[in-house]
Amino acid sequence: MGEPAQDIARFNQTDRYAALMDVVRNRMTNRAFAPYSVPREHFEMIVEAARHAPSGANAQPWHYIVVTDPVVKQTIGQCFVDEQQHRARLHMGFPTPNYNGVKTAPGLIVVLADFRFVRAFPVLNDGSELDRLYHQNAERILLQSVAASTMSAHLAAAALGYAVWWITAIGQEDIQRQIKPLLGVPEELSIIDVMCFGPPAKPSYKRWKKPLNQIMSWDRFNPESTMTVEQIDEWVKTTRHKVMYRDESKID
């Protein structure tokens, strides 16, 4: 136990918090980058941040592939563009962005997840109904773990001054089949997302974020902070595209 004065100092490191929040607040998605050669050291610094993430059972079920080959980048980027067109044809109504920026992103890191690590979490592995429920949660544990690690990577890139882009639009099996061989990814591993980063072609903008009182309750869940399915559908119809593609100061 430290002296009381030391303890106060320990919990009063507002300068460190401010430095962290500066990075957190300024991590902003951007989908078009200026040409730039990312130093190898920066890739290592970014994945080094990912390495320190927490994970269920400390399983660390992730792997990061830095893609530097311009031809491979082009091919991966084209997979996204094709998927975007495919979604448009399906009339999903999702305001899909322009994925051409992936092709020339100065930094491109493919994030892999090893779902076999669900075995490291509390599961029965006996094929029973109860096991199915535990497996369902195990999968959530795994996804949260990879997201925690990926977020550290994104914050590290933001701390280095890069604009970042988190892309999950490649989860579907057919796209996995196209991309995996390009990168020598074994069948057992899944490409869970792609991280692009670089100097922004145009300045990044701050998107709308829910206010603190809407996402936080004290002691008991505040029912005012929830929405009905009808309200969510309305939000999707009238607001989603604005919060995805506009500066929060320009939302009426």
Ligand SMILES: Cc1cc2nc3c(=O)[nH]c(=O)nc-3n(C[C@H](O)[C@H](O)[C@H](O)COP(=O)(O)O)c2cc1C
């Ligand atoms: C799990 C996750 C999946 C995402 N998937 C995509 C994606 O497939 N394509 C895309 O353009 N952006 C994707 N994004 C970026 C979000 O659209 C973006 O984070 C969101 O609009 C908020 O903007 P901000 O990052 O500037 O705060 C994803 C972000 C997260 C965290």
